[in-house]
Amino acid sequence: MQREFRILEVRRGSVLVQPLDAVKEECLRVARATTYIENEVIIAEPLSDRSGVSSQWEVIAARVDPSFIDGGAPKVVPCGNEEAGTECRFAEYVSSEEEEDFEDALEALRSGDHVTAARLLRAFIRRFPYHIDSYHHLGIIETDRGRRGRALKYFEMGYRIGLRSVSEGFSGTLPWIHLENRPFLRAAHGYGLALELQRRHLDAVDVYERILAWNPNDNQGVRYLLPSLYLQARAPQKARATLERHGADGMNLYTRCLLEIQDGRRREALRWLCRALSYNLYLPRMVLAGKKVSHHEATCTVVVGSEHEAGQYLRENGGWLRKPPRDFLQRLMAMKPFVRR
Numbered sequence: 508m509q510r511e512f513r514i515l516e517v518r519r520g521s522v523l524v525q526p527l528d529a530v531k532e533e534c535l536r537v538a539r540a541t542t543y544i545e546n547e548v549i550i551a552e553p554l555s556d557r558s559g560v561s562s563q564w565e566v567i568a569a570r571v572d573p574s575f576i577d578g579g580a581p582k583v584v585p586c587g588n589e590e591a592g593t594e595c596r597f598a599e600y601v602s603s604e605e606e607e608d609f610e611d612a613l614e615a616l617r618s619g620d621h622v623t624a625a626r627l628l629r630a631f632i633r634r635f636p637y638h639i640d641s642y643h644h645l646g647i648i649e650t651d652r653g654r655r656g657r658a659l660k661y662f663e664m665g666y667r668i669g670l671r672s673v674s675e676g677f678s679g680t681l682p683w684i685h686l687e688n689r690p691f692l693r694a695a696h697g698y699g700l701a702l703e704l705q706r707r708h709l710d711a712v713d714v715y716e717r718i719l720a721w722n723p724n725d726n727q728g729v730r731y732l733l734p735s736l737y738l739q740a741r742a743p744q745k746a747r748a749t750l751e752r753h754g755a756d757g758m759n760l761y762t763r764c765l766l767e768i769q770d771g772r773r774r775e776a777l778r779w780l781c782r783a784l785s786y787n788l789y790l791p792r793m794v795l796a797g798k799k800v801s802h803h804e805a806t807c808t809v810v811v812g813s814e815h816e817a818g819q820y821l822r823e824n825g826g827w828l829r830k831p832p833r834d835f836l837q838r839l840m841a842m843k844p845f846v847r848r
Contacts, residue, residue, distance in 0.1 A: 509552045509567060513575045514543055516633065524549070527575055535564040544645075544660045545632050548572045571663045573671060576636045580671040586685065596685040597672060601635050609641065621648050639665040640690035646697050659701040665694030666714070683726035692718060696727050703732075703823075708740040734762045735824050743769060755779070757811075758820045760786055765826050768835050776835065789817035791836050794827050 512524035512535070521536045522543060535551060543549065548571075551564045573580070581600040601609070612627035625648050628641045635641070642665035649658035669691035673681075681688040695718050702711035715729040715736075730753040737746035747766050755763040760783035767776035783790070793814070809816045821827060 509550055511548060511550050514545055514547045514549060516629070517541060517543055517545065522549075536562065537564050537566050542657060543569060544571075544657060544664065545629060546573060546576050546636055546664060547660060548575055571660055571667060573637070573664060573668045576668075578637065580637050580668055581639070583672045583674070583677070583679075583681070585679070593679040594682055594685070595679040596681065597669075597687040597691060599687070600637060605635070609638070612641075613644065616644060616648065621651065624648060637668050639668050639694050641665075642668070643690060643694040643697055646694070646701070650697075650701070655701065655704055659698070659705065662694055662698035662701050665691070666698040669694060680723065681721040683722050683724060688722070692722055692727065696729065699729065699732070703736070706739075708736045709742075712736050712740065731757060731759060734759050735820075738762065738765070738824060738826055757786060758783075758790075758816065761790055761820065761827070762824065765824070765832060768832050769826075773835070777839070780839070787812050787817050789814040790820065790827070791840070793817055793821060794833060795836055795840065797828070 511527040512522075512533070513527060514522050514524050515532060516523040517540060518534075520540055521534050522540050523532060523534050525532050527548070537543075537549075537551065543566075547569055549566050550568045551566045554563045554565050582598040583595050584598050586594045586596055608627065609631050612624050612631060615621075615627060616624035625645060628645050628648075632638060632641050632645075642661045646658045646661035646665070649655075649661060672691075681692065683689060683692060695714055699711045699714040699718070702708075702714065712733060715733055718727065718729050719725055730749070733749045733753075734746040734755075737743070737749060743766055746762065750759060750763050750766070760779055764776050764779035764783055767773075767779055780791075809819055826832065
């Protein structure tokens with residue numbers, strides 16, 4: 508018979524769980540136990556051995572759903588002064604004394620001890636299951652370990668806990684300037700980036716658009732990510748609208764140029780290409796050379812205006828490697844006045 512459980516603790520080869528319809532904790536032996544995370548909800552059924560005794564459980568489905576966590580999510584409250592207007596912030600969930608254990612985990616993470624940091628963070632979550640920043644940092648650790656699927660779950664848990672704190676129909680803002688808002692905004696950003704790695708472009712766009720609504724000053728720079736995501740999702744008009752609304756700069760100058768090429772507006776494309784070249788010279792020669800971008804080039808620290816930056820952009824924007832943009836660049840490179848310029 509299938510049953511639903513909330514995972515309390517992940518162990519090697521098993522998970523400590525609490526049935527959704529009971530209070531008593533149970534330990535279930537499951538395959539690939541370390542792919543699950545704390546407070547994830549699973550549907551499982553027992554597998555019987557030859558003696559008819561259940562020794563292993565099969566997980567039928569799993570979902571990130573914080574609605575079954577005991578207690579209440581952190582509250583979002585108005586900032587409390589007329590100048591703040593619609594500005595809101597997350598109320599304190601953990602006292603400064605209690606958060607010392609969390610700071611110990613961050614210190615371990617800063618020193619490069621991921622094992623200790625993860626152990627301390629998971630213990631902290633057991634005590635404070637709605638602590639958004641713990642999920643966010645566990646997502647970072649799993650990303651560094653190359654466990655993208657598990658990292659996605661941690662970021663999503665932090666994000667969805669924050670959504671539970673924001674009432675339905677919420678029309679206020681959660682500005683970055685208020686330190687209490689940053690864990691949620693960071694978890695949301697991490698979730699969006701993890702969705703991008705899964706090529707769930709429109710889901711990532713939805714998260715980024717929400718971040719912009721909550722924090723219009725965009726201290727995290729998510730507006731720069733939207734145009735390319737819309738292009739990858741085959742929504743060029745939305746990409747154009749985003750560029751016109753937020754402006755085109757950085758590598759998005761090349762995105763605007765690409766849109767003009769796709770629409771057959773060669774003169775406008777040339778104008779945007781000239782502006783893009785003043786920012787980064789490497790992309791056209793990489794496109795014409797058909798240079799492949801390695802995983803290392805795409806994930807290392809990126810220097811503004813560098814070949815690595817152009818390589819990462821190309822990896823995320825394959826539209827430049829199609830025939831029309833390549834033909835456009837080849838014709839321009841064949842023009843001596845343009846090459847001299």
